[in-house]
Amino acid sequence: MNSLRSMWAKRFKPEKNVLLSYSLFMLIVVAGASSLLGIVLTGFVRGHVIRMHASFYADSLSSAFSSTLPGASKEELARAHDSLEREGLLMHVKTMSIWDSSGVLLYGEASPFIGAVGNDPLVDAQSGSLRFIYKTTSVRGMFDLPRGDLALYLPIRDLRSTVIGVIGLIESDEGLADDLGIAARTIALYVSFAGVAIYASLFMLYFRSYRRQSLYSARLKKSKESIIFAMSSLSSLRDQETGGHLERCEEYVRLLAGELREDRIFRRYVDAEYIESLANVAPLHDIGKVGIDDAILRKPGKLTPDEYEIMKTHCALGASILEAARERLPFESELELAIELTRHHHERWDGTGYPYGLSGESIPLSARIMAIADVYDALRSERYYKKAIGHAESLKIIKAGAGTQFDPRLLFIVETCSDKLERIYNGTPCIS
Ligand code: C2E
Ligand code: SIN
Ligand code: SIN
Ligand code: FE
Ligand code: FE
Secondary structure (H helix, E strand, C coil): CCHHHHHHHHHHCCCCCHHHHHHHHHHHHHHHHHHHHHHHHHHHHHHHHHHHHHHHHHHHHHHHHCCCCCCCCHHHHHHHHHHHHHCCCCCCEEEEEEEECCCCEEECCCCCCCCCCCCCHHHHHHCCCCEEEECCCCCCCCCCCCCCEEEEEEEEECCCCCEEEEEEEEEECHHHHHHHHHHHHHHHHHHHHHHHHHHHHHHHHHHHHHHHHHHHHHHHHHHHHHHHHHHHHHHHHHCCCCCCHHHHHHHHHHHHHHHHCCCCCHHHCCCHHHHHHHHHHHHHCCHHHHHCCHHHHCCCCCCCHHHHHHHHCHHHHHHHHHHHHHHCCCCCCHHHHHHHHHHHCCCCCCCCCCCCCCCHHHCCHHHHHHHHHHHHHHHHCCECCECCCCHHHHHHHHHHCECCCECCCCCHHHHHCHHHHHHHHCCCCCCC
């Protein structure tokens, strides 16, 4: 019964909380990009500062060892180390090690970093580049370098710039550590500011366009409703239906469909959007009456069978008017619902209705709900051909149609909404 309903529902479910989900998405992207930028910038600045710092050693140590290194004994190297210390060149240095150009340890202790597969600082220094290891957090285990300590691996070059050895230093320079810490925090601060500013402006931009979009959608929705209302009023213009009928149709349908949300069977098919759309298009159901001759439409008495046959065409006629409108829309819309409801609102549960003689669940749910609302209002109202009937009597007539005219499973709503139906007919606003 609800293939159309479910297709319709899928396409028309408006996205809930787009503002929230989009701004959350933007937040994640901006936060991610800022963190990445912060990490990259911090690494870059730290590398730069350490290289500047290391170049001080590179010059003085190279000149101290370039003449002694090839073939130097451990004692000679120890003396050179002592004299460098006396000169105050190794103030923060905790250990010093020296390797020759082929990687043999000549002096000092082997460093734990030496021999790291694919990332051996000794190999890099041998080939002429400066390497450093600096940990911002103390990592236990393989690289046991305390936080703030710096391991430097410097190539030593002779006068022709050939690498003749490598010096490894482990330094504990609190001043340097402080500088690096300040640099990292400064970068983090600026990048966070930039991130917040970018997020805020993106959010404002998005929020403004969202607001504008919402305004336009709301206006469009109002325009649509007023056009539906104008179209619907065409049918009641010539019909005997008096003022308020269209508004009442909308209210009955909203009430009845709303009640179905409480029902175990029907709640699967009925949600807030469906109810709202159904209520919006309900006033269109008799639009086809614009094409029925006044002589029949306003006939004071009972219709002849021939006249009734003509009267019955108002369903197909109405549907075809709406279909002509649908042709012009390149997307699915509430018109689908309007068409099925207009075409089928006089079908009967037992299959004896018109125009198709559909029965049971093959009658669209929208039309089954509409039928109840339509008949209730027709019974209550005075027509050219009939007197108005009271509330209780009307309900009795409707309930008598359970299983013949109406879906029997739907009629409980007439019972539970009895008071509200009456209030809608009387034009008393009902507080639900
Ligand atoms: P309507 O007047 O809006 O009535 C809609 C539906 O309400 C009717 O569909 C019928 O199912 C139900 N209904 C209306 N009055 C009574 C009633 O007194 N008793 C019961 N049991 N049900 C009632 P239906 O019969 O298919 O009629 C469709 C439309 O055709 C009506 O819309 C009305 O515009 C017109 N119509 C029907 N019978 C007559 C008639 O005898 N004379 C005239 N002039 N028009 C009629
Ligand atoms: C560097 O940036 O060269 C040191 C990184 C490391 O070797 O772990
Ligand atoms: C919509 O997209 O629901 C509006 C189109 C219409 O029903 O006319
Ligand atoms: Fe009708
Ligand atoms: Fe009607």
